[in-house]
Amino acid sequence: MKDISHLISIKKKMVVPLLFIIMFSYFLFITCIAYFPEFLGQQFFNSTISYGIVFGFLLILIIFIVTLVYVFLSNKYLEPEIKKITS
Amino acid sequence: MNIIAVSLFLLFVFVTLYITYWAAKQISNRDSFYTAGGNISGFQNGLAISGDFMSAASFLGISGLVFATGFDGLIYSIGFLVGWPIVLLLIAEPLRNLGKYTFADVASYRLQQRPIRTLSALGSLATVSLYLIAQMVGAGKLIQILFGLPYDLAVYIVGGLMILYVTFGGMIATTWVQIIKAVLLLFGATLISILVLYQFNFNLNQFFSTAVQNHELGSKILNPGGLIKDPISAISLGLALMFGTAGLPHILMRFFTVKDSIQARKSVVYATGFIGYFYILTFIIGFGAIILVGSNTDYLKPNGGLIGNNNMAAIHLAHAVGGDVLLGFISAVAFATILAVVSGLTLAGASAISHDIYANVINSSNKNEKKELFVSRIATIFLGILAIFLGIIFEKQNIAFMVGLAFAIAASTNFPIIFLSMFWKNLTTRGAFLGGLIGLLVTIALVILSPVVWVDVFHFTEAIFPYKYPALFSMTTTFFFVIFISLSDRSSQAIKDKKGFQEQFYRSITGIGIEEGKKH
Structure with a gap:
């Protein structure tokens, strides 16, 4: 077995922040729902669309972007490292 | 009965049975039956995964929930979606690198086969x-309402077709049925x-304000x-939604159908994109139904409420905006959706029986x-008949x-075992087996004692366990x-179990040994 500590540290640097973004934004969303439903009901600028809907749609976007970023980073940093070890 | 719906549905059945016939000719061994030989691309797998998630229940159920309560429907959608980055960041790659056919391959990789496979199979079968x-x-x-067929007959048709797809076409047919249905549903x-x-x-501003004016709330x-x-x-x-996805056997199994961890990652990105997009659509459909269905007496019962029930909101809306043609199309797609989802579930259950229980617990000395x-085909037929039987028993x-x-x-038994076996070197067979079993029993007990069963099913006045969702307690118990x-x-x-971690972790990250694992 070759030394993979460098590979593991790259992977950690990618996974931990992205995991944090997901956990933080999702639990923020859930907490707002449980504690501040009125705030989420307020209207966004002068429209009928509420903060809750904007937050929700934004969260869907964040979730998708996180998966996209992870694959982008994997191809750029992780895969070359893995290739070095497997070849 | 809607002629367009029936003919489109028959067309779907004809095409999918032809695919099953085509798939059956290619199924020569376990690889092709369980995992389509690992030949599915990341894009195809992403579509198939999104198909597994876009069930009739989530299409009609979430749009119905939005129709009834508005915003609350979005809470569910986001909960279902947020499991995907977790799957991607934590388990998709190691899962692909360590497993072959079932998640029990991964859980039992360095532990004793029999107890861990039995527990994993139990978790899989319970979920499935x-x-x-x-x-x-x-x-x-649904079919009763859409096609006017008797309930029992509808259950027989679904069960029968599913048995045909899975028994003869295995994962190849199941995947293609899922892909076709996902495309139709998204369209x-x-x-x-x-x-x-x-x-x-x-x-959008005008859209939402009209909905507000139209809704009684x-x-x-x-x-x-x-x-x-x-x-x-x-x-x-x-927690249940976030980590439950990472413990659903029919979802995890899909990661073995792609060739390597690069494709496994890609699958999740495509799946997340499709599912997220789909949930945005269900939200628009729910609000659209508030405007166009909720105020139209054609779709309401004389004493109020939707014809059928709230879950029919999307179906009625299809009629309101597209007439009989769109109604027929959406009804046929809803039927197809059910078929595809039950096929995926049955295949996951059958592989737990044949690959985990039969090949590695009962008959482990004599591999054939x-x-x-x-056995996996017999298990499919058995599960299919069981599903029909249970479907009829649970009707009312x-x-x-x-x-x-x-x-x-999934979140409190399957996920902890998978996660700890992948990342925690001190996990032992005894810990995983007993801890997992306790977790499974505690989860079931808490759900039975909670309001959703104790009050809603058994009709006691007060629940013993006050919360509707047990995951916070059951997950911590298992861990x-x-x-x-x-x-x-x-x-x-225990010493052997811990010793195996280093090699397993090395393979889970690098994928070294994966080719050999595939042929076996």
Whole structure:
């Protein structure tokens, strides 16, 4: 077995922040729902669309972007490292 | 009965049976039956995964929930979606690098085969059966309304076709049925949404304000309502949805159908994109139904309420914006959706029986690939008949808790075992087996004692366990017992278990050894 500590540290640097973004934004969303439903009901600028809907749609976007970023980073940093070890 | 719906559905059945015939010719061994030989691309797998998630229950159920309560429907959608980055960041790659056919391959990689496979199979079968019952009952009722067929006959048709697809076509047919259905459903939902928004010149502000004027709750549909009342329930539901996805056997199995971890990653990105897009559509469809269905007496019962029930909101809306043609199309797609989802579930259940229980627990000394393939086909037929039988028994029962329970078990039994076996070197066989078993029993007990079963099914006045969602408690229980028992395990097996971690972890990250694993 070759030394993979460098590979593991790259992977950690990618996974931990992205995991944090997901956990933080999702639990923020859930907490707002449980504690501040009125705030989420307020209207966004002068429209009928509420903060809750904007937050929700934004969260869907964040979730998708996180998966996209992870694959982008994997191809750029992780895969070359893995290739070095497997070849 | 809608002629267009029936003919489109028959066309779908004809095409999928032809695919099954084509797939059957290619199925020569276990690889092709369980995982389509690992030849599915990341894009195809992403579509198939999104197909597994875009069930009739989530299409009709979430749009129905949005129709009834507005914003609250979005809470569910986001909960279902947020499991995907977790799957991607934590388990997709190691899963692909370590496993072959079932997640038990991964869980038992360095542990003792028999106890861990038995536990994993138990977790898989529990999740799959609960899901199957919910799908079958939903299917029977839906088809009853859409096509005017008797409930029992509808259940027979769904069960029968599913047995044909899976028994003969295995994962190849199941995947293609899932892909075709996902494309049809995405197309149909997009079409309805565009036709709805077209009526408002794509002005979202006007769209939402008209919905507010039309709904009896008024502007309350734009803020959170009664779905989540206290923070404990909020966190508990959040945990179940977040980590439940990472413990669903039929989803995990899909990662073995691609060739390597690069494709496994890609699958998740495509799946997340499609599912997220789909949930946005269900939200628009729900609000569209508030405007165009909720105020149109054609779709209402004389004493109020939708014809059928709230779950028919999307179907009625299809009629309102696209007439009989779109109604027929969406009905046929809903039928197809049910078929595809139950096929995926049954295949996951059958592989747990044949690959885990039969080949590695009962008959582990005498490995015979041909026999295992035969057993998996028998298991498929058995599960299919069981699903029909349970579908008929549970027709008049309150089954609202079943998908929640499936997610709770997935999050509290399957996920901890998979996660700890991948990342925690001190996990031992005894810890995983006993801790997992305790977790499974505690989850089931908490759900039974909770309001969703104790009050809603057994009709007691007060629940013994006050929260609707047990995951916060059951997940911590499992993690606690698995870790505690592992740490106190001084057996000789424990030393072997820990010793195997280094090699397993190396393979889980680099993928070295994966080719050999595939051929086996």
